[in-house]
């Protein structure tokens with residue numbers, strides 16, 4: 001049996017988790033809420049992250065619009081995703097929730113805006 | 121002089137939640153004064169996720185979380201003024217503000233809610249010899265430059281201080297293509313949240329050097345490198361442990377302090393530990409009708425707690441303007457923070473007129489393992505709860521029930537402390 005100690009990143013409480021792995025059977029303790037157990041299972045099987053960044057806006061009242069991956073993506077894809085985000089430019093106005101890059105880096109996940117940017 | 125029932129200073133998450141709560145409690149005439157060009161406060165530049173899980177059961181980014189509260193304020197049509205700096209608050213609750221359209225204006229407030237947030241400790245806090253070349257920023261300034269104004273801040277980076285902003289910026293700069301070489305922390309523990317160490321440093325293999333500080337800054341016009349060294353228990357550098365890192369950027373994440381110049385002017389008594397006002401369980405300062413919430417009261421790491429606290433301040437300010445002060449507030453009992461507990465908020469409890477349950481928030485002084493958090497009424501132990509880990513970077517809380525005071529007619533103090541066994 002393998003035991004791993006993780007810190008849950010589900011929310012800023014950062015609960016210390018203990019994961020017992022016996023083949024297919026994964027037991028999680030130390031979590032305050034069910035998200036902690038889900039996180040620990042995912043982290044040992046296939047770790048994922050939400051990526052947040054910002055994209056340059058042309059003609060906006062501010063220069064950058066903040067963005068995120070609409071759902072979590074494999075950890076190994078973070079830098080491929082960032083490459084597309086850094087190369088992207090969008091025109092103002094931008095609305096919160098608007099899709100700015102579809103299927104980013106072939107992950108099947110879209111990049112969406114997390115704030116409104118009005119025209120300058 | 122124009123009169124408004126409630127005037128809120130600051131339109132960050134604290135000010136917005138206080139406004140929404142005061143309106144819900146029945147106050148029509150509310151005014152929010154915000155010096156920035158938009159509402160939302162510091163959250164506008166905190167573009168990472170991890171906000172609001174407890175409030176909305178959803179993990180939001182800073183701007184999205186702020187957006188929820190801005191929507192509430194807009195839906196309720198609560199008036200606000202942007203680009204408006206509050207310059208003075210008098211003990212009689214006269215609020216003086218300045219903006220381009222109206223110039224200098226003084227208004228009378230029925231109640232004032234202080235929600236000005238906090239600012240970063242100035243870089244003067246860095247007592248290192250050498251020049252001050254370009255390339256040294258506070259972490260929050262770098263965050264604003266990158267996330268809102270769109271500047272590439274640097275290519276080779278060293279970060280001093282492991283507070284949350286420093287950790288978040290280590291990841292942010294790595295994702296933007298920079299090389300973050302090391303995060304150096306003076307203390308033997310990080311001041312940031314554990315989750316940020318995991319997902320901002322460990323994920324990217326960025327080393328965290330605890331008990332280290334910057335001893336030398338190299339470069340005249342532009343930063344070319346820095347030297348860091350280990351510090352001993354006296355926090356002085358240990359000779360022979362110096363290491364040189366070449367870099368063009370040094371970020372300082374050396375802590376936040378509540379923004380309280382205005383509060384002092386209003387005659388509010390200040391707490392030496394929190395650098396925020398002293399308040400009772402209603403979040404009222406020692407000046408009648410002036411309330412405080414959010415980072416101006418004490419520095420928070422979780423915006424969810426800011427919103428909760430601000431809701432309470434909004435409700436209490438509303439009760440005050442709608443019903444006035446009761447003839448007798450009843451017994452006021454001080455809360456004492458002792459033995460490893462650095463402070464409590466609130467600092468006093470109105471045991472006769474308090475809500476059924478009051479949340480007391482506090483921070484500990486050091487990293488402790490397997491310690492108890494104990495509560496005493498006078499000298500009598502009331503409760504003891506074991507905690508696996510306590511750290512200064514994580515705010516703790518206990519809940520005090522009104523019913524628990526029924527048996528203590530002569531209560532004169534409440535003590536919250538840590539205990540080893």
Ligand SMILES: Cc1cc2nc3c(=O)[nH]c(=O)nc-3n(C[C@H](O)[C@H](O)[C@H](O)COP(=O)(O)OP(=O)(O)OC[C@H]3O[C@@H](n4cnc5c(N)ncnc54)[C@H](O)[C@@H]3O)c2cc1C
Nearest residue numbers: 130132133134155161162170206236237285414415422423
């Ligand atoms: C870098 C960073 C990362 C964080 N990460 C997280 C996280 O991952 N998860 C989480 O839950 N929390 C996080 N937090 C904590 C949370 O964001 C803050 O605790 C919260 O934003 C504080 O809200 P506030 O309204 O008290 O202050 P602020 O957001 O600072 O708002 C104060 C407002 O008052 C205005 N103001 C100040 N003085 C005046 C004046 N004289 N006149 C008019 N207006 C004035 C300011 O312009 C500002 O808009 C983070 C905080 C920081 C700084």
Ligand code: SF4
Nearest residue numbers: 008010011014015036
């Ligand atoms: S287990 Fe739940 S409460 Fe604990 S850190 Fe994870 S998400 Fe937050």
